[in-house]
Amino acid sequence: QSALTQPASVSGSPGQSITISCTGTSSDVGNYKFVSWYQQHPGKAPKLMIYEVTKRPSGVSNRFSGSTSGNTASLTISGLQAEDEADYYCCSYAGSNSLWVFGGGTKLTVL
Amino acid sequence: EVQLVQSGAEVKKPGESLEISCKGSGYSFSSYWIGWVRQMPGKGLEWMGIIYPGDSDTKYSPSFEGQVTISADKSITTAYLQWSSLKASDTAVYYCARYVAGILPVSVTHDYGMDVWGQGTTVTVTS
Numbered sequence: 001q002s003a004l005t006q007p008a009s010v011s012g013s014p015g016q017s018i019t020i021s022c023t024g025t026s027s028d029v030g031n032y033k034f035v036s037w038y039q040q041h042p043g044k045a046p047k048l049m050i051y052e053v054t055k056r057p058s059g060v061s062n063r064f065s066g067s068t069s070g071n072t073a074s075l076t077i078s079g080l081q082a083e084d085e086a087d088y089y090c091c092s093y094a095g096s097n098s099l100w101v102f103g104g105g106t107k108l109t110v111l
Numbered sequence: 112e113v114q115l116v117q118s119g120a121e122v123k124k125p126g127e128s129l130e131i132s133c134k135g136s137g138y139s140f141s142s143y144w145i146g147w148v149r150q151m152p153g154k155g156l157e158w159m160g161i162i163y164p165g166d167s168d169t170k171y172s173p174s175f176e177g178q179v180t181i182s183a184d185k186s187i188t189t190a191y192l193q194w195s196s197l198k199a200s201d202t203a204v205y206y207c208a209r210y211v212a213g214i215l216p217v218s219v220t221h222d223y224g225m226d227v228w229g230q231g232t233t234v235t236v237t238s
Contacts (some may be wrong), residue, residue: 003155032114032219035226036224038224038225040156045206045229045230045231046156046206046208046225048224048225048226050224051222051223051224052222052223052224055223057223057224076158081208084122089155091158091224093219093222096216096217097173098220099158099160099171099172100158100163100172102148102155102156102157102158102171104155105155
């Protein structure tokens with residue numbers, strides 16, 4: 001199964017907002033409300049930031065929010081901070097045959 | 112504290128077998144799925160498969176079916192990822208993670224994501 005499509009990189013200045021897109025198909029993102037987002041700093045394990053499209057785990061800043069429209073999911077980070085600089089991955093359920101699939105990842109640079 | 116602790120780094124030759132482990136603590140190990148994720152050098156995350164330690168129900172991504180074996184021993188709260196014959200292309204960091212999801216044979220009722228991760232195990236396959 002193909003990975004979900006994310007931009008390779010995005011950037012923003014401290015205090016600004018950025019949005020990372022995650023484009024799938026009607027077989028995954030467009031068909032299930034089971035999209036999650038992970039943050040990964042270099043050399044570290046990923047961290048869950050968003051699950052079921054819009055929900056934040058306990059302890060995750062409310063500066064992080066998720067949404068979907070059609071076959072595309074989005075992660076928005078508002079009030080950018082230096083510590084947000086990391087790689088971000090989306091992940092979607094894709095049915096009982098393909099199970100789950102990750103996006104290719106997006107490198108966020110805080111200028 | 113909920114924790115997943117993985118076994119240490121491995122250096123192997125092509126054709127050799129290998130098993131890496133992921134030990135859970137601080138929660139009911141049998142009641143949560145454990146997932147495995149691959150990250151090749153400089154690359155993104157790849158979803159490999161999951162296991163429910165309570166009954167060893169296992170599901171594989173089509174990309175990894177037949178390439179690896181996922182197992183678990185609930186009596187010692189440990190999950191495993193196994194290769195019977197390694198290839199150079201298996202060189203990667205492998206993560207285990209607790210998966211909070213309601214996974215039925217042909218559907219999913221809820222998916223709260225991979226909320227606790229192991230530290231990763233680096234596997235290097237080189238001749």
